Amino acid sequence: MKRFFLIIVILSVVAVTGLFDFGYCGSKEEAQALYLEASKLIREENYADAKALLERILEEYPDEEIAIKADEKLSEISNKADKQKKERTFYKGPALYVTYLSGKIEAFEAYKITKNNLAAETGDPKDGIIRALSAKTPYHELVLSDIDKMQLFTSASDMSVFRLERVKTCRVPAYHLVEDKGVVKYTKVDEDVYNLDLSSLDAYRPDQKYYRLGGIGRRKKGILSILAEQCRGGLSAPLDMGFDASFVSQKVGTWGGNPGPFTRIIWTWEIINNYREILWDKAPGTYQGGIKLAKEYTAEHPNDPSIEWFIAEQYELMGDCENYINWSNKQLEKAKTLSVESQIEIATKNVKWGQAIKRIAVMVKNTETLEPTEENISNLEMWIDEFDSHLAYYLLSIIKEKQGEYKLAEKFAKKAEKKVQEYDPLMSYAGLVGDDVIPLKDAQKAAKKIYKAHKDEMKRLRKQKK
Numbered sequence: 001m002k003r004f005f006l007i008i009v010i011l012s013v014v015a016v017t018g019l020f021d022f023g024y025c026g027s028k029e030e031a032q033a034l035y036l037e038a039s040k041l042i043r044e045e046n047y048a049d050a051k052a053l054l055e056r057i058l059e060e061y062p063d064e065e066i067a068i069k070a071d072e073k074l075s076e077i078s079n080k081a082d083k084q085k086k087e088r089t090f091y092k093g094p095a096l097y098v099t100y101l102s103g104k105i106e107a108f109e110a111y112k113i114t115k116n117n118l119a120a121e122t123g124d125p126k127d128g129i130i131r132a133l134s135a136k137t138p139y140h141e142l143v144l145s146d147i148d149k150m151q152l153f154t155s156a157s158d159m160s161v162f163r164l165e166r167v168k169t170c171r172v173p174a175y176h177l178v179e180d181k182g183v184v185k186y187t188k189v190d191e192d193v194y195n196l197d198l199s200s201l202d203a204y205r206p207d208q209k210y211y212r213l214g215g216i217g218r219r220k221k222g223i224l225s226i227l228a229e230q231c232r233g234g235l236s237a238p239l240d241m242g243f244d245a246s247f248v249s250q251k252v253g254t255w256g257g258n259p260g261p262f263t264r265i266i267w268t269w270e271i272i273n274n275y276r277e278i279l280w281d282k283a284p285g286t287y288q289g290g291i292k293l294a295k296e297y298t299a300e301h302p303n304d305p306s307i308e309w310f311i312a313e314q315y316e317l318m319g320d321c322e323n324y325i326n327w328s329n330k331q332l333e334k335a336k337t338l339s340v341e342s343q344i345e346i347a348t349k350n351v352k353w354g355q356a357i358k359r360i361a362v363m364v365k366n367t368e369t370l371e372p373t374e375e376n377i378s379n380l381e382m383w384i385d386e387f388d389s390h391l392a393y394y395l396l397s398i399i400k401e402k403q404g405e406y407k408l409a410e411k412f413a414k415k416a417e418k419k420v421q422e423y424d425p426l427m428s429y430a431g432l433v434g435d436d437v438i439p440l441k442d443a444q445k446a447a448k449k450i451y452k453a454h455k456d457e458m459k460r461l462r463k464q465k466k
Contacts, residue, residue: 031061035070042077051081083191094154094162094237096267098140101148101303108140108267139232139270142201143278145304150196152186152235159186164200165266167232184235201233201271234268276306287314305335305343312350318437319426321361325354349386354427356383360391361430372399390419391430394451397458406462413455420447 034053041050050073057070096108152162164181185197272278275297283290294311301307308331315323332347360383363370370376377399383392397412422444426437433446 028061028064028066031057031064031066034061035066035073038070038073042073046084047077047081048084051077094152094156094265096235097151097153098142099148099151100146102146106140108269109138110265110267139268141272142269143272143275143301143304144198144201145274145306146301147198150198150201151189152184152194152196153192154194154237155192156237159183159194162235162237165234165236167234167268181233196235201269231271232268233271234266236264236266238264274306275301275304276310279307279310283310287318290314303338305331305338305340305347308334309343309346309350313425316354316427317425317440319429319435321354321357321427321430324427325351325358328354353387356387356389357427357430360389360395363395364391364430364432367395367398370395370398370402372402388419389428390416390424390447390451391428391432393419394432394454397454401458401461404465406458406465410455410458410462413451413458417448417451417455420444420451 034057038050038053038057041047041053054070054074054077057064058067058074061067094110096110097105098108099105154162156162160183162184164184166181185200186194187197189195279290279294279297283293291311291314294307294314297304297307308327312324312327312331315321315327328347328350331343332351335343335347359379363376377396380392380396380399383389384396393412393416397409397416400406400409400412422441424440424444426440426443429443429447432450433443
């Protein structure tokens with residue numbers, strides 16, 4: 001009991017005398033010392049660090065008299081401090097940054113391009129020098145659906161000195177050509193800081209040719225690597241804007257001597273529209289494997305409706321109409337929530353395609369009772385206009401047969417046979433060749449056999465009618 005009483009007495013003395021610090025913020029002397037240090041930094045024009053000290057005084061010693069002076073000083077230097085901090089963040093000279101929707105910020109690495117000897121030597125990207133953009137050149141991968149903004153920091157007064165570049169790959173010799181595609185679009189948001197227009201970054205891309213899968217478009221296997229090369233580009237600028245010499249000095253070439261003077265700097269990137277493109281490249285060989293991988297992506301990238309699109313496509317390739325419509329609707333809902341107009345348009349078409357296939361499937365299974373009504377004919381013609389469906393041609397041929405118009409029936413049967421493609425998904429056959437998951441080549445052969453037999457029969461009936 002006596003020991004407990006002694007501890008209470010000691011703690012009371014400590015609290016009164018301040019022998020130990022139990023959560024006490026600090027003393028008047030400490031606040032004064034911080035203020036003097038901040039004043040010294042201001043005289044040295046180190047406003048950024050001075051601001052940090054003054055803010056600390058206001059936060060930790062708000063009740064001290066010195067806090068009033070600190071607040072006044074802070075008001076005087078705040079703008080200068082912010083500008084100085086920005087300069088330190090971006091480093092001297094032009095710099096490029098990308099801010100992701102997740103809040104993460106990444107800096108691009110810039111490279112210096114020399115004028116001469118492009119084919120002779122590529123230089124080494126890790127040294128910051130490239131005499132041409134080669135296979136060794138790293139490209140900063142940008143998935144547009146992940147990006148909040150891209151910012152350029154530069155003291156240049158004329159933004160036209162910055163140029164969008166498209167990178168073209170040459171096979172022999174194996175290096176890349178940088179092709180000027182014009183001035184980048186931008187919005188000035190602060191002194192020396194510009195937001196780049198993300199749509200303009202995609203301006204150098206060629207029109208991508210998509211192969212039809214009913215209401216959707218998917219690039220045919222084998223064309224992916226070609227398109228990836230065409231999607232490469234960057235942002236370039238001359239070197240006369242005070243860009244700091246942070247790169248190693250130029251090296252003497254082993255072929256052709258000195259590679260020549262630096263002519264500009266460039267930030268390289270590879271633009272990818274969305275994760276659907278990535279999933280088509282990375283997904284394993286099975287449809288279920290692709291669906292599993294894509295579902296992991298939906299959690300990591302909630303702002304990208306194209307992931308739902310990819311999942312819908314996997315179900316379409318499996319012939320699963322209900323799940324295709326379900327995931328197309330999810331794609332549409334997310335696109336509307338995020339106001340992604342391009343995805344809204346695609347998803348709307350995907351849903352329509354799924355619904356059309358459901359109705360076509362009923363007709364395919366009941367061809368004997370298929371009536372040549374105006375409504376049926378109108379629907380089939382609409383599906384031909386919108387989806388170029390081989391099944392619609394086939395069903396229209398059957399209707400024309402029932403109407404005794406064998407010439408037209410033969411014509412539509414030929415169209416159906418011609419429209420069947422190797423990369424059509426199983427859903428596109430709507431039960432014509434069975435409901436089991438089979439190789440697409442087998443489905444194509446089976447459908448063509450059915451269409452050919454029907455075409456030959458129409459040809460026979462046409463000749464017999466004569």
